[in-house]
Every structure is written in C-alpha cells, then in structure tokens.
Amino acid sequence: xxxxxxxxxxxxxxxxxxxxxxxxxxxxxxxxxxxxxxxxxxxxxxxxxxxxxxxxxxxxxxxxxxxxxxxxxxxxxxxxxxxxxxxxxxxxxxxxxxxxxxxxxxxxxxxxxxxxxxxxxxxxxxxxxxxxxxxxxxxxxxxxxxxxxxxxxxxxxxxxxxxxxxxxxxxxxxxxxxxxxxxxxxxxxxxxxxxxxxxxxxxxxxxxxxxxxxxxxxxxxxxxxxxxxxxxxxxxxxxxxxxxxxxxxxxxxxxxxxxxxxxxxxxxxxxxxxxxxxxxxxxxxxxxxxxxxxxxxxxxxxx
Amino acid sequence: xxxxxxxxxxxxxxxxxxxxxxxxxxxxxxxxxxxxxxxxxxxxxxxxxxxxxxxxxxxxxxxxxxxxxxxxxxxxxxxxxxxxxxxxxxxxxxxxxxxxxxxxxxxxxxxxxxxxxxxxxxxxxxxxxxxxxxxxxxxxxxxxxxxxxxxxxxxxxxxxxxxxxxxxxxxxxxxxxxxxxxxxxxxxxxxxxxxxxxxxxxxxxxxxxxxxxxxxxxxxxxxxxxxxxxxxxxxxxxxxxxxxxxxxxxxxxxxxxxxxxxxxxxxxxxxxxxxxxxxxxxxxxxxxxxxxxxxxxxxx
Numbered sequence: 001x002x003x004x005x006x007x008x009x010x011x012x013x014x015x016x017x018x019x020x021x022x023x024x025x026x027x028x029x030x031x032x033x034x035x036x037x038x039x040x041x042x043x044x045x046x047x048x049x050x051x052x053x054x055x056x057x058x059x060x061x062x063x064x065x066x067x068x069x070x071x072x073x074x075x076x077x078x079x080x081x082x083x084x085x086x087x088x089x090x091x092x093x094x095x096x097x098x099x100x101x102x103x104x105x106x107x108x109x110x111x112x113x114x115x116x117x118x119x120x121x122x123x124x125x126x127x128x129x130x131x132x133x134x135x136x137x138x139x140x141x142x143x144x145x146x147x148x149x150x151x152x153x154x155x156x157x158x159x160x161x162x163x164x165x166x167x168x169x170x171x172x173x174x175x176x177x178x179x180x181x182x183x184x185x186x187x188x189x190x191x192x193x194x195x196x197x198x199x200x201x202x203x204x205x206x207x208x209x210x211x212x213x214x215x216x217x218x219x220x221x222x223x224x225x226x227x228x229x230x231x232x233x234x235x236x237x238x239x240x241x242x243x244x245x246x247x248x249x250x251x252x253x254x255x256x257x258x259x260x261x262x263x264x265x266x267x268x269x270x271x272x273x274x275x276x277x278x279x280x281x282x283x284x285x286x287x288x289x290x291x292x293x294x295x296x297x298x299x300x301x302x303x
Numbered sequence: 304x305x306x307x308x309x310x311x312x313x314x315x316x317x318x319x320x321x322x323x324x325x326x327x328x329x330x331x332x333x334x335x336x337x338x339x340x341x342x343x344x345x346x347x348x349x350x351x352x353x354x355x356x357x358x359x360x361x362x363x364x365x366x367x368x369x370x371x372x373x374x375x376x377x378x379x380x381x382x383x384x385x386x387x388x389x390x391x392x393x394x395x396x397x398x399x400x401x402x403x404x405x406x407x408x409x410x411x412x413x414x415x416x417x418x419x420x421x422x423x424x425x426x427x428x429x430x431x432x433x434x435x436x437x438x439x440x441x442x443x444x445x446x447x448x449x450x451x452x453x454x455x456x457x458x459x460x461x462x463x464x465x466x467x468x469x470x471x472x473x474x475x476x477x478x479x480x481x482x483x484x485x486x487x488x489x490x491x492x493x494x495x496x497x498x499x500x501x502x503x504x505x506x507x508x509x510x511x512x513x514x515x516x517x518x519x520x521x522x523x524x525x526x527x528x529x530x531x532x533x534x535x536x537x538x539x540x541x542x543x544x545x546x547x548x549x550x551x552x553x554x555x556x557x558x559x560x561x562x563x564x565x566x567x568x569x570x571x572x573x574x575x576x577x578x579x580x581x582x583x584x585x586x587x588x589x590x591x592x593x594x595x596x597x598x599x600x601x602x603x
Contacts, residue, residue, distance in 0.1 A: 033340055075432065078381060078409060081479070101479040103406035105540040106381060119538070141485065168401040171387070172409045172478045175404040181444070236408040236483045 002189035002270060003154075005071040005111075007087060012042070014057040015189050018065050023056040032034070036076040037214050039190075040241035043137055043153045055102035060286035072111035073156065073190040074135065079242040080104040080184065081232055082131070082160055084174070086247025088220050092163045096222030104160065104175035104245075108184035108265070110274065116161055116256065117182045118278035124165025125284050129248035130214045130264050132199065133158030135190055136227065136242040140233045145226035151238075152225075154192045155199060157264050157272040158245045159185040159206070161256065185262075185274045186243070196267070199225055206226040213288050214252035218266075221246060254291075257282035304356060305493035305574065306345075308374040308414075313338035315345070317356060318493045319572060322365035323373075329355045339379040343545030346440055346456050349496075362603040368492075375414035375490045376459060377438060382546040383407045383435070383488065384536050385463055387478070389551030397515065399526030402535045405478035407463065407549075411488035412511075413578065417461045419464055419560065420486045421582035426468040428588050429560045432552035433510035433518045435503065436461030437529065438494050451530040454542075457494040458503060460568045460576045461549045462510070464489065480516075489578045490547075498569075503529055510556070510568045517592055518556035518568075525550060541545045558595075559588035 002015035011024040026049050032038040042049055084100040104150075110116070118126050137153030161183035167173025196202070199218060206214040223231070225246065232244060256262065256276035265271045287295070305318035314327040317398075329352050335341045342460070345352055388394075413419070421429050440456030464487035466480060474586060491525040500506070510518040529550065536548060560566060562582035569575045591599070 030335065033334065033336065037336065076381065078379070081408075100477065103408055103479060103483065105384075105406055107541040121538075168387075168403045172405065172481075173403065174478065175384070176402075176539055179406065181539070181541060216451060234424070235480050235485075237410040237485050239410075246482055 001192040001195065003073055003192070004036055004187070004189050005073050005075070006068040008069070009116070010071050010075065010198040014053065016057065016062065019062045020065055021057050021060040021067055023053050023060055024054055026052045026238050034076065035071070036074060036241065038249055039074055040239065043135065046137070046153065046242035048114070056122050064201035070112040070188040072109050072186045073188070074186060074241055074243060075109060076106045076107065077109070077241055077243045079236070080106055080245065081236070082245040083223070083228060086222050086228070087249040088222050089249055090216065090220060090251050101232060102178060104184060105179035106261050107181060108179055110182050110185050112188035112272055113274070114185065115182065115275045116185065116274065117278055118256070118258070119180055120280060121163060121166055123163045127162050127164065127253045128206055128208065128256055128262055129160040129162055129253060131158045131160050131200065131248050132204060132266055133186060133217050134204060134244040134246065135204050136238045136240055136244070140229065140238040143230060143233045145230045148226035148229040151229065152193050153240065154190045155196050155212070155266070155269065155271050156186055157266050158243070159262070159264055159272070160245055160248065161185070185272060187272055189270050191269050197249055202267045204266050206262065207257065208254065208260050208262055213254045214249065216252065218246065218251035220249055251290040252288045254286065254288045257283055304360065304496045304499065305377055307491070307493045308342070308378065308495070309371040310378050313374050315341070317360050317363070318368065319360060319365060321368050323368045323371050324359055324363035324365055326359050326363065328357055329359065329448040337379065338374070339377065341547065342377055343579040346381060346438065347544035348509065348566070349440070349456065354543045373415040373492045376492070376494045377490060377545060378412060378548055379409045380545055380547045381409065382540065382542055383409050383549070384540070386532060388534070390462035390520070390553040391524050391526050393520070393524060393551055393555055402527055404536060405482060407488060408483035408590045410485050411483055413486050413489050415492035415576050417489065417578060418486065419489065419566070419578050419580045420561055421560065421562070421580060422466070422484050423584055424466065424468060424480065426466050428467050429515070430467060430557045431510055431512065431560055431566055431579050432463040432465055432557060433508050434463050434552050434571055435506060435508060435522050435550040437550065438544040438580065441544055441546055443533065443537045446534055446537045448530040448534045451533040452497070454533060455497050455599065456544065457496040458500050458570070458573065459490055459494050459548070460570050460573050462489040462566065462568055462576070463549055463552065489576055491576050492574050495573050506571045508570050510566065512558065512560065512564050512566050517558045518553065520553035520556065522550065524553055539556045555594040556592045558590065558592045561587050
C-alpha cells in the first residue's frame, strides 16, 4: 500500500498507478490536531484501519496524480534521526565507521513538488544525500536487533539536504549542517513494509537536472537496519510516525544550486521531485565526490 | 506566574510558595490528545487565559506541593534546541566560541522527582550541565535580535545531562548519543512567565550533587546573548509555541553523576528541581569539577 497526503487539508490517499484514490473517509473517526498526529494514530492502529482503507481504495474517488498537490506523508515527525556516514562507499572503506547519528529538525520537512531554499549562509557547498527512510510503527525503547522489523511500519524516499563547511571547526555541526528549513524532502508516498520484500536490497537513485548522480544499493549499508534500530533505541525512545534515515553512500553526492530539479526514487516507491532556489545564485562545479576524486587523482599523477 | 503540570493526568497548576493551585478548570476547553498539546495551546493563546489564572492564583484552593507529583511543565516539545559551549567560562576564554547547537530528543525529558537512568553504554563519564531553559511563546522564523524577547513565553530550570564517550575513536560527531538518552533532560518544576524575570541575562544558576554546590554561575557570562542565540537558531529552523531552547552551560563547575546521586538545580528563585540518579553498573568517578581537575593537574 502506498499512502499519501494530498491537497490543502492533507487528505489521506492511496496511490494506484498514476492516480490517487481519496480514502480520507477512513480517518474520519480519528481525533487529531495536526496531519502528523492523524498519521501517527493511523500508523499505531493500522490493523484496525487497513481493511477500510483497502475497501475505499477499490471503490473510492479517483483523481489523476497530476491534479493533486502531494504533501509530505509525515509532515512533522517528532523524531527524524539520521544516520551519519553509514555506507561502505562502494568498497572504498575497509570497515564500517563508528555508528553515529543526529537529530534533524522536523521543521525541515517538505513534500513532493516543494522547493529547497538555500539559505544565505556562507557554506562551501550544499549537497543532496539520497536516503532510505524508515517509518516507525510502534513504540520502541531499547529493542534488540531481532525485534527491529516488528517496529517498522513502512519506508519512504528521503533526501538529507546538507550544508557544508560551516560551524565550529572540529565540532559536531549537524545542527547548522542539516536542520535548515526545507532541507528534508520526503515522499511522495509512505510504502507499507509488506510491499518491501528486502529493504537491504533496494536501488537508490537520485538525479539533478536529469543527470544521474547517486545510484547505489542499500545492500552497501554499513550498520544494517536491525543493528541501527537497536542502537538508536538504546539511546532514545521512538514513537509511531517517527522517521529514521539510513544514511547515504557519499560517492555520488554533488552540489545543489539555483534552478535545479532533483528527482529521487528508491525501488518502485514512486518518484520524489523537488526544486532548488538560491537568492544568491551561487554555482559550484557540477561533479560528484567520486568524479572529483578521480579528477584530483589524475592531476596529482600528472596524467 | 509559575505554571506546573501535576498528577497522573498532567493537570495544569499554579505554584504559589510551597503550594499548588489546581488550574485545570481553565484548560478544560482546550481540545487535545496530549499534555504537550494542551501546554502549546495555552502558551500560544496565553493572554486569553491569563485573567482566569490570575483569579485562581488569588482565590484557588492550595494543595501542599509535596502532596502532588509534579511533571515536566513541557513534557514533549517538538523542538528542544540546546546551545553548545555558549559561556565565557569565567574569563578563561578570550572570545566567544562560534555559535553552535544541537537537537536533543524530546524523549529525554523528565520532571521534578523523576529518576535519571545512566545507560549501560561505555563512557568516560556522565555529567550534569545546568542551563537556563527558554520557553518559546509564538512562532519564530528568522526573527531579528531586537524582537527576540517578544517570542519568549517564560523560563525554566533545565539540566542537559551528558554522556562523554568514545573520545578515543576519533569520532567527534556525537551529540546524538552524547545528549539524547531517555531521562537526560530534567526540566522544571515550573515555567516562570517572562514578566517575572526582569533581566534574564543576570540570573544565578546553581546546581548541587549530594548537597555539594558544583555549578554556581551567572547568565551574564553567556557567550552569545539570548537575543543573538534566538536570531541564529530561527535563521536555521522554525520554532513554535511550547518549544524549548537551552542556553548552554558554564563548564567550570561540571562534574560526574553516578548511582545514588541526588542532583538539584535552581536558577534564581525559579524553585528547585530535584532528580535521583541510578546506574545499574554502579560506576564511580573522582568527585571533582572541571575547574578542580584543572587546578589539580596544574599543581602536578
């Protein structure tokens, strides 16, 4: 099932091919005060709502996707815990780095079709980090690795937009590096876990201006999903509707700048498209980390 | 006015001396699922509720505060932004550090009388950081320094309990498991509304462990003032009513927390926040502050 929120009042929908089916009737009995809380309650009690959503999906009002405004399926999760440097980098690392994470502000979340606004901060560059997002399905405190998948409700596309070269030298600068307004594009759909047979074997692709930049597989993850959830929940309690971002393979990272169109898709999750604006209209060399490394290696060898 | 939450159902109360006045009648009309939603709504619309609360403050029945269980007055803020290294350290720094902050998980929050549970994770030490907490009163996005105080609803005692670990593995990016452990965010007992705090940049902050005074500094030693801190944070991320900003600490008086410790903090006359520490591994550390350790090492 691919769940979405759409239009100005964040109605619940179901993706069916190139259409969205309005299933908002299923949430009418819920008592909530924000779209995020509606989703939290739906996720926490999904067994109760699943049948109704499926029925509505079969016979509900169908709208072409092009005619609706898709929102982030989780507009303001209490926790967005992002893994830092959690990939083997296509064989360029000999062993996993120490397990590490940061809290990204929920004010950063935007949805499909929204715009990443680069701030007037003196960064050396702004970059995209395409990541597998995990949506928590039930309260998780100090769970063990073998319990991890029981606590996962679903998955989504997530881009951890990042600001580099700013902050206090030698310190943890993830706040100013990651928590900017609009730096957390997510969606368009929340894909329920039953549709994802092997979350450790998913292709992750991100392109900028139609050019493929990131193209890696979640099989390259250093600390796998069960170990990751065991560690995160040994620190902090997660709740239904919280998001864990699994980190990225840095080889394909590259700059984002004014006018860019960014497209991302994991497996068959559906494409997430966002735009970029920068009032300062800064530009950077259009190359990925891997391309830069190859160029620099070429320079030093004199070839 | 000093606002508290108390009891199993997180009722709104007003602290008056050593007594709590039940003010839950004022919040009956606030639609909510959680105590945090109630507080965020109350704060965002406070001028509407203030007259009723003032009436109760003068006429309501007083319950001795030791007969109720006080809860954290902001039980689960969507954002809990803590400043890192934001004091001049009693003249030991020549200039302020560059502005720096981190998001602390709201799952860390506990209230007065709750226990701090030291996790089994490897650590060099666990420490207390006594801090001035700011409660945001209205939506704040890219605000100007000169308007910063318009966005402040009130203040509270806050302890940023910290895990110092893994220093030997070269990993410096560790605010997540340095700060976000469950129970590592004691807060309260009350929110003191801003009108009762004439000069937030001149408040004494004191913290005791086992009755020994460890931290004793003034908020006039802050590296980046409250105004510049709020302008900087909201340049990056939007804050909402009921969010918390912790102003950082003066590190000179930091010291270890260990099993059996009774920790108490009080900023000016905000009321005392008391928490007990437990550690199932019963680790112990030298009972000295950073300043004491430095003095000992310079003598050696």
